Amino acid sequence: MNFTRWSARLPGTQRRIAARTDTGDSPAKPRDNSAHSPGAKSSVPAARGEFERHGEQHGDRAGEHQDGRQDGGPAGIPALEELSVRDVLGGLPALVALVYGPDHRVAYVNDAYTDAFGPREPGTAAADGCPELVELGLMPLMDQVLRSGKPRTVKSRKVQAATSGTTGATANATVNGSATVARDGSYTVTCTPVETSGSGGVLIFAADVTDHAEAAERLRASERRLRETAVALQRSLLPQELEQPDDLRVAATYQPGGTDAAVGGDWYDVITLGAGRTALVIGDVMGRGVRAAAVMGQLRTAVRAYARLDLPPHEVLQLLDGLAAEIDPSQIATCVYAVHDPNEGRLVYASAGHLPILVRAEDGTVARAAEPTGPPLGTGGWIHTSGTIDLAPGSTAVLYTDGLVERRSEDIDEGVASLERALAGAKGSPQVVCDRLIRAMGVTAEHDDDVAVLVLQHPARTGHSAELFHNAALDLLGGIEAAPRARAFASGVLSSWRFPVELKDLGVLATSELVANSLQHGTPPMRLRLRRTDRRLIIEVTDGDDHLPLRRHAEPADEAGRGISIVATIASSWGSRRTPGGGKAVWCEFALPH
Numbered sequence: 001m002n003f004t005r006w007s008a009r010l011p012g013t014q015r016r017i018a019a020r021t022d023t024g025d026s027p028a029k030p031r032d033n034s035a036h037s038p039g040a041k042s043s044v045p046a047a048r049g050e051f052e053r054h055g056e057q058h059g060d061r062a063g064e065h066q067d068g069r070q071d072g073g074p075a076g077i078p079a080l081e082e083l084s085v086r087d088v089l090g091g092l093p094a095l096v097a098l099v100y101g102p103d104h105r106v107a108y109v110n111d112a113y114t115d116a117f118g119p120r121e122p123g124t125a126a127a128d129g130c131p132e133l134v135e136l137g138l139m140p141l142m143d144q145v146l147r148s149g150k151p152r153t154v155k156s157r158k159v160q161a162a163t164s165g166t167t168g169a170t171a172n173a174t175v176n177g178s179a180t181v182a183r184d185g186s187y188t189v190t191c192t193p194v195e196t197s198g199s200g201g202v203l204i205f206a207a208d209v210t211d212h213a214e215a216a217e218r219l220r221a222s223e224r225r226l227r228e229t230a231v232a233l234q235r236s237l238l239p240q241e242l243e244q245p246d247d248l249r250v251a252a253t254y255q256p257g258g259t260d261a262a263v264g265g266d267w268y269d270v271i272t273l274g275a276g277r278t279a280l281v282i283g284d285v286m287g288r289g290v291r292a293a294a295v296m297g298q299l300r301t302a303v304r305a306y307a308r309l310d311l312p313p314h315e316v317l318q319l320l321d322g323l324a325a326e327i328d329p330s331q332i333a334t335c336v337y338a339v340h341d342p343n344e345g346r347l348v349y350a351s352a353g354h355l356p357i358l359v360r361a362e363d364g365t366v367a368r369a370a371e372p373t374g375p376p377l378g379t380g381g382w383i384h385t386s387g388t389i390d391l392a393p394g395s396t397a398v399l400y401t402d403g404l405v406e407r408r409s410e411d412i413d414e415g416v417a418s419l420e421r422a423l424a425g426a427k428g429s430p431q432v433v434c435d436r437l438i439r440a441m442g443v444t445a446e447h448d449d450d451v452a453v454l455v456l457q458h459p460a461r462t463g464h465s466a467e468l469f470h471n472a473a474l475d476l477l478g479g480i481e482a483a484p485r486a487r488a489f490a491s492g493v494l495s496s497w498r499f500p501v502e503l504k505d506l507g508v509l510a511t512s513e514l515v516a517n518s519l520q521h522g523t524p525p526m527r528l529r530l531r532r533t534d535r536r537l538i539i540e541v542t543d544g545d546d547h548l549p550l551r552r553h554a555e556p557a558d559e560a561g562r563g564i565s566i567v568a569t570i571a572s573s574w575g576s577r578r579t580p581g582g583g584k585a586v587w588c589e590f591a592l593p594h
Contacts, residue, residue: 362394
């Protein structure tokens with residue numbers, strides 16, 4: 001952009017100059033340029049008007065018709081050649097400044113610039129006399145513009161108020177000899193190279209975007225508050241403290257997405273089912289924000305309620321699928337529900353569109369849970385099925401949400417494969433494994449999705465720990481004579497485990513009532529199982545009949561119906577469930593003294 005000859009290139013200018021020459025007129029002397037520094041080595045014609053309005057000294061205007069019209073516009077509007085660069089820039093609402101030379105000396109500032117930052121002394125170096133340009137960070141940018149000859153733009157740069165106690169949006173004060181703005185402001189600035197007479201210059205064009213910046217900041221603050229609310233809701237709906245089963249060590253981690261990512265609906269849970277069995281759940285509600293977190297909370301509550309029914313995993317997901325469609329048909333969720341039975345050494349699980357469980361064996365090999373996997377919850381019309389994966393002593397299992405493995409730049413299967421490799425080398429406690437997996441997968445505080453990870457270990461017990469965990473089982477054969485044999489078996493086992501006499505007697509009584517109930521109402525095969533952990537004694541009887549017992553009030557004259565009531569009275573807890581191959585299991589627990 002050549003400011004030196006800009007006004008002479010406006011449309012019609014050359015024609016009007018030629019007309020003046022033909023009539024013997026000559027251009028008037030240029031206006032005195034107040035923005036020109038007397039000490040400057042070169043003038044900057046771009047900052048001055050090229051021509052005075054011809055004919056003003058004679059009381060008339062060149063090119064004016066008798067009817068009051070001017071060439072190039074209606075009556076009262078000046079011709080284009082009568083508008084100088086100063087006239088154009090001076091009337092702009094945007095802030096305009098022209099600097100020249102390697103020191104960026106001030107050549108011109110328009111009225112809007114003066115109103116915002118105060119007058120600037122012509123010829124003063126910008127670094128000394130224009131602190132606002134320094135604060136906006138424009139000095140390196142102007143150097144770059146001079147070197148490259150290409151314009152550059154920076155958006156929404158902020159200038160802080162340099163004084164306090166000054167009223168008025170445009171009030172100014174003097175600091176170190178320079179006027180400074182008295183209120184905060186934000187500007188979008190474009191620096192454009194210009195040609196001056198003798199040296200290069202930069203035209204600074206700044207648009208005041210303070211209102212837009214403040215509106216954007218209010219919007220960001222509102223979004224931060226909403227996100228903080230969603231995060232608080234999300235965390236309040238997650239377990240505040242994980243239940244710790246006797247036979248598993250469990251840890252979990254939840255990390256919300258970065259500040260630019262809305263909170264999702266990831267959740268996890270650990271539910272003790274009784275008789276040493278544990279349910280492990282992880283899920284992800286699609287969507288973001290408070291709504292997704294609220295749906296997640298309802299699903300988690302429902303899972304805990306269904307888990308108390310002690311149903312197989314696929315039946316729990318079947319119930320959950322119908323509930324999810326009722327809660328919000330527009331929201332779908334993925335979920336894995338798994339049950340660990342220490343007597344079986346495996347996980348029985350069902351998946352609704354969720355990522356596969358990974359299990360690391362004691363030797364470091366990693367297995368991926370295979371099908372079956374059904375569609376996500378809330379889609380309906382699908383019969384879920386259960387599968388199994390080994391969880392032997394010394395094994396570690398990982399349940400996780402897609403935020404841990406999904407990346408925009410790669411297929412999700414590659415992310416799962418990366419997690420497998422990370423898990424193969426992850427040793428230590430469950431919490432240590434959680435932290436190592438988070439780091440290995442590159443999840444940071446600015447991650448674009450929330451992440452939930454649930455790690456469980458089935459420890460291999462040795463030494464004193466192994467002495468606290470015992471199992472004993474007896475097949476009940478021979479009809480009614482099975483009852484006294486079961487009592488004798490229980491008495492001998494509990495004595496060998498060195499239980500106090502009172503606890504041993506209670507255990508024998510509970511064994512007798514459970515076996516008697518099974519002999520009366522069940523069908524073969526029947527089995528008695530005793531299990532001791534470091535915290536409880538578990539007594540369980542299984543048979544081939546799938547009718548679950550109910551506790552009822554027995555009348556004084558009734559000869560039966562008191563067995564389950566007696567067990568419920570003397571034991572810490574009791575329950576029943578259907579077994580996968582058909583039949584049922586009835587159990588009770590006694591808490592061990594510390």
